[in-house]
Amino acid sequence: MTFSLRGKTAIVTGAGSGIGRAIALLFAKHGARVVVLDVAEAPAKAVGGEIEALGAEHQVVTCDVTDARAVATAFEAIDAGSDRIDVLVNNAGIAHVGTLLSTDEQALDRLYAVNVKGLYLCSREAVLRMSRSGGGVILNMASIASLIGLEDRFAYSMSKGAVLTMTRSIAIDFMSANIRCNCICPARIHTPFVDQMLRKNYPGREAAMFEELSRSQPLGRMGTPDEVAALALYLCSDEAGFVTGQAYPLDGGMLGAPSQKVRDAAKSHPVAGAPTKEKDSK
């Protein structure tokens, strides 16, 4: 089965890099007219060029998703190029490393502006249009941090928790307008986002931290942007017509098959009141 987006217009935010770029290219290969939206003009144009080379239709829109006026203007430009919006992938996001104590107010506000308010602004513009045109699909990029506690990711995790709950709210409020809304919760995916985070937070130790982060995932490696794009294609296709309000982990086994390291840690901290092995065995 090939999931088709033929004849559909799909906006991908943060499409100039990493996961967004992979989604934009895969959607174009599967027939969509892709709107490449990003705050960074040159990378967005470069992805536009890659889509053109595939012989697919596209539009490049430069927009900072934290700015309500810029988002409204971007959607007006999108209206001029297409009479409907079928798919919005809210992918643009930023990272942050820190605990409750080491996260300053400025960093918290910035994370919320991009990772939460940005999704709110773009979704509002899209839902207005989708409601008028008979429906559509919104796909949000959450994180494994939406589902489990990750060390040193206080503000990032909070922002991605909000993405998960926003997904459910949109799904339930606009079900009757035939709008589906889901999110993907990736664990570590190797993109410029990761390389940048390593450069900023672990200067001089990037290679060692890269190895450590890879090993910390049960499958022993980071995921790839193409692996995220494949799930995004399914969730945005008509074949996923019965799926809404859901969060899909794409996590290298983190939830379902924790690594030996995680299992060892659990063994050395037994849960109080849990049955012992002897009591369990018959």
Ligand SMILES: NC(=O)c1ccc[n+]([C@@H]2O[C@H](COP(=O)([O-])OP(=O)(O)OC[C@H]3O[C@@H](n4cnc5c(N)ncnc54)[C@H](O)[C@@H]3O)[C@@H](O)[C@H]2O)c1
């Ligand atoms: N890479 C990972 O390990 C990982 C894991 C879980 C979730 N995610 C999420 O996936 C999404 C994409 O991550 P990535 O790794 O591809 O990142 P990336 O840094 O490679 O790409 C992010 C893109 O978003 C754009 N962007 C940032 N701020 C913007 C703004 N204000 N307005 C418009 N565009 C903006 C950037 O210019 C960039 O092109 C993010 O939401 C991230 O939180 C990533």
